[in-house]
Amino acid sequence: xxxxxxxxxxxxxxxxxFLTINCTYTATGYPSLFWYVQYPGEGLQLLLKATKADxxxxxxxxxxxxxxxxxxxxxxxxxxxxxxxxxxxxxxSDNQAGTALIFxxxxxxxxxx
Amino acid sequence: xxxxxxxxxxxxxKTGQSMTLLCAQDMNHEYMYWYRQDPGMGLRLIHYSxxxxxxxxxxxxxxxxxxxxxxxxxxxxxxxxxxxxxxxxFCASSYGSPGRNNSPLHFGNGTRLTVT
Numbered sequence: 001x002x003x004x005x006x007x008x009x010x011x012x013x014x015x016x017x018f019l020t021i022n023c024t025y026t027a028t029g030y031p032s033l034f035w036y037v038q039y040p041g042e043g044l045q046l047l048l049k050a051t052k053a054d055x056x057x058x059x060x061x062x063x064x065x066x067x068x069x070x071x072x073x074x075x076x077x078x079x080x081x082x083x084x085x086x087x088x089x090x091x092x093s094d095n096q097a098g099t100a101l102i103f104x105x106x107x108x109x110x111x112x113x
Numbered sequence: 114x115x116x117x118x119x120x121x122x123x124x125x126x127k128t129g130q131s132m133t134l135l136c137a138q139d140m141n142h143e144y145m146y147w148y149r150q151d152p153g154m155g156l157r158l159i160h161y162s163x164x165x166x167x168x169x170x171x172x173x174x175x176x177x178x179x180x181x182x183x184x185x186x187x188x189x190x191x192x193x194x195x196x197x198x199x200x201x202x203f204c205a206s207s208y209g210s211p212g213r214n215n216s217p218l219h220f221g222n223g224t225r226l227t228v229t
Binding site for chain 1: 117144146148153154155156157158161163169171203205210211212213214215217218219220221222223
């Protein structure tokens, strides 16, 4: 079945540093790809998504490009803020029917001022 | 603008006790899901439903049962709780299929369950 692998954390950065969180996937067909963010004590929120190859999802300064040739969907941000400290999850739809999402294990980001 | 509401927020059970977690959504979503979140494991799908009256097993269904009698509610039951079921449980809903319709999941704030 489909699966997703994220880089392990925690990732610790200073404010205004560049962020990359790696995500690669294994899938049959062409799944939709998502990044979710979880702030302390809350549920997950959709950060961005991409539905086909070469699509770029973007939101709140974060970007990720659907790379079919490398089966990757890396999350990037040019200048992180303390408020970006959270757990980030990469996800993809589970199969051709796409009835549910499969999540990676999550990457904890900690940004200090 | 409630979205997805989970009750209770916290619960402590003794081994062998039973309980039901309630999830309610007010967005008229067709799809609903139960996930559990454990350290180092990410989120794992327990059960899901693609419409009122339907349920299906996810990745880790053993020890859990679900019901979707009304479109807006999705119940998760533990018949005989075990310490391995200590976890944070998240309910989510989506308008359509996340794969075919690119519908995002909307999550509740979670229920923290401890089984002693």
